[in-house]
Amino acid sequence: MAIGYTSGKKQTDVANHISFGLTKGELGAIVGINGIGKSTLLRTLGRLQPKLSGSVIINNKPIESLRSDELASLVSIVLTEPIASKNLTVSQLISLGRHPYTNWIGTLSAEDQSKILNAIEILELESLKNSKCYELSDGQLQKVMIARALAQDTEIILLDEPTTHLDLYHKVHILKLLQRIAHDTNKVVLYTTHEIDLAIQLCDKIVIMNKTNNTFGAPCELIESKSFEDLFPKDTITFNPESGSFKINK
Amino acid sequence: MQRSNTYLFPFLILFLVLLFCFVLNLSLGSVAIPFNETLKSLFGGTVENESWQYIIWNYRIPKAFTAILVGSGLSLSGLLMQTLFRNPLAGPFVLGISSGASLGAALLIMGSALFSHWFIFEVINDVSLAIASSIGSFLVLLAVITVASRVKDTMALLIIGLMFGSITAALVSVLSYFTDAERLQQYIFWAFGSVGNLSGLQLAVLTVFILAGIILSVISIKSLNALLLGENYALSLGVHLKKTRFIIIIATGLLAGAVTAFAGPIAFIGLAVPHLTRQIFNTTDHKILVPAVLVYGAILLLLCDLIAQLPSSSYVLPLNAITSVVGAPVVIWLLVRKKKMIF
Structure with a gap:
């Protein structure tokens, strides 16, 4: 690959022959x-x-x-770029991982809730659940982003x-x-x-x-x-x- | 996730405040009508003074409804823009909508003077003014969308919108330089902003546009929430970025375009109301924010209109000045209190 x-017409190769x-x-x-x-x-x-x-x-x-x-x-992704709104709470951010599975307006089902709780548990984020993202340290935020990816299942x-x-x-x-x-x-x-x-x-x-x-x-x-x-x-x-x-x- | 019923109480309060402001707006004005007489008239009772009844039903109720539509529409489009551009300072007018409308109005009022020998009869009235400013805002919006499809970066789009604003503002000032005092005054009066004097038909058109904008916003709620993470994350969550961006821009165009066409360029409501709403509803969830900004925006505009009417006097201040005087300190206060602007 x-x-x-x-x-436009210009192509910049970054790397090739990756397999x-x-x-x-x-x-x-x-x-x-x-x-x-x-x-x-x-x-x-x-x-x-x-x-x-x-x-x-x-x-x-x-x-x-x-x-x-x-x-x-x-496929779920954790990027290096900062999230747009640091005003999200930890649990709201993790719930967004369920986006592909929820209905047209994004209502969380019982299954969604349990996946979110599971992700929070695995990353030991219970104590931070209601914190806002701007209050977190880099390491904590990284864990939250991983939890979000995990909730995406x-x-x-x-x-x-x-x-x-x-x-x-x-x-x-x-x-x-x-x-x-x-x-x-x-x-x-x-x-x-x-x-x-x-x-x-x-x-x-x-x-x-x-x-x-x-x-x-x-x-x-x-x-x-x-x-x-x-x-x-x-x-x-x-x-x-x-x-x-x-x-x-x- | 917080359960939605925790928001029931603030919503209830907001609705009661809205109702109170609505009736207050009806009872106060150049002629003060007692609060209980206003209520009596609303619920079909007999009112002491015939002319009060007439004023309320033919003048003040359409005006109050216009104020509600204008406040709601501007606030919702402000919320949409802030989320789409991930920028707390974005408002409905960053896409050049108000400057487009101003250009349309300026061309009609002042441009027609330059080509006056082409017109046999007087062409400027409320309807043609609304049409001209709609066309103006629509054309500028179209230009911005065309450029937007070539630009991937939303921040670049924001700057492009501002640049379009500068260009149209320059054109307007060139027009005003060459025009006579009477026409200039007419343009300035439009730019003052007002929610009064809308005909039944105009009010109906405005209602349809605002409703369409609200419907488009509601179907975008889920994508708007995903956009809180940023565009790349939204993409990885399965959001159709191009389609979503298009729908949101169209919704803003409908909301802010229609409002500006009928009520003039009203400043600061779109920027300030989403921030004020976030103070009460401590959430970023658009399921809560969309209905909340609609109600909050309506309340704020009813109050601004109330102040603009200068109760019990025959003067009416420019609405645009009142919204700026109320809106700008709010933004400063938020910045000072929170040290930073988050959304």
Whole structure:
């Protein structure tokens, strides 16, 4: 698949030759340097922007063939962009995840209510339920956005850099939560990240985006094939295969 | 999710206040009619003074209904614009609707003077003025929609609307430079804004437009709520962004366009009422906000009209001035109190 932007007749390729697949219950990460196209890839997968060529297939169906409400019940997205109205309460925001399932005016059914409560429970947000979003910290807001995606009850959850701006503890907390969501509820969870060492420790599959070639596989396979090593210029950062982490050259 | 019956009480209060303001608006004016006599006249009782009955039924009731329609229409279109543009300062006129209407009215009043040898008879009256300003606001709205279909970014659309406003304002000032004092005065009187003097037919047309705008808004309630998250999130929730944006813009055009055509460009109501409503109904849910701004807007305009009538005097102040004097401090007060404007 190739991704990028078209404006008029001009086409800007961001990345091409990307190929990977995830199955239910897997946590996947997309890693790569800044500006390589991780977010573009994620947005293309969620059909927020059209792909340039190739195909995105969900449950044996090409993504273009799905109606927008069908897609909304299959794929949910957590983006980096801030939400428009910070005046929403936490529970209102999470309820909006039920949008694809509610009637014309958005009445919540008993099933909707229970899915919302379930999402609140999984992310331990009971105490914040009635808080306004502008009162929350970055980490709390991130959890609320994940809860909203969870309430959308989709087979696939895409997250764009869910751990930026968080300290190490909260990074690990969120990632372990994503791992638990993927494994326990049998969903595909795919996120973009810069924390490659955390991704290696927690993910089932990793997509490495690199200018020359994009590789995909389980973390240990990728370490063996030395795929992480040419991710950064060798004179500044080297990859240590034993510890699965990067080191700064002195 | 808070249950909707927690909002029943504020709604009840708002309705009672609306009823009170309606009757108050009927009883006060250049001729003061006692409150109980007004009520008597409304419920078909015999009134001491024949002329009171006449004033109420032929003059004040149409005016009060117009005020309700104007206040509701402007407030609802303000709410729609604030959500669509994710901007607390957006109002019904950001799409150039009022400036378009002003241009239409200015062209008719002042432009006709320039080409007066073409006209044998007097063409300017309330009906032609309403038609001209409708056409003006519709044309500017159409231009904005055409540009909007090429622009993906809603913020850019907001700025484009403001630019169209600047262009039309410039054209109006060129026209006023070349026109004579009498015509200029006529234009200025239209720009003062007024809810009086609408014929039965005009009132019916206004009602139909406002109702159509309300219906379009109600079917957009669900999408409006999704838009609170931002356009990309709304898209990921299965909202047809293009269709929704189109419906909301048309609804605003109908609401604000019709109001401006019949009552002149009335400032600040569309901007201030949604914020005031959010103070009472502490929610962002459009299921609550849409009916609430309708009632609140009606109340505020009835009160503004009441002040404009300068009770018991024969003077009538420009409605536009009153709404600005009431509206602008409200916006300042909100900003100072909340430190920031949220919606």
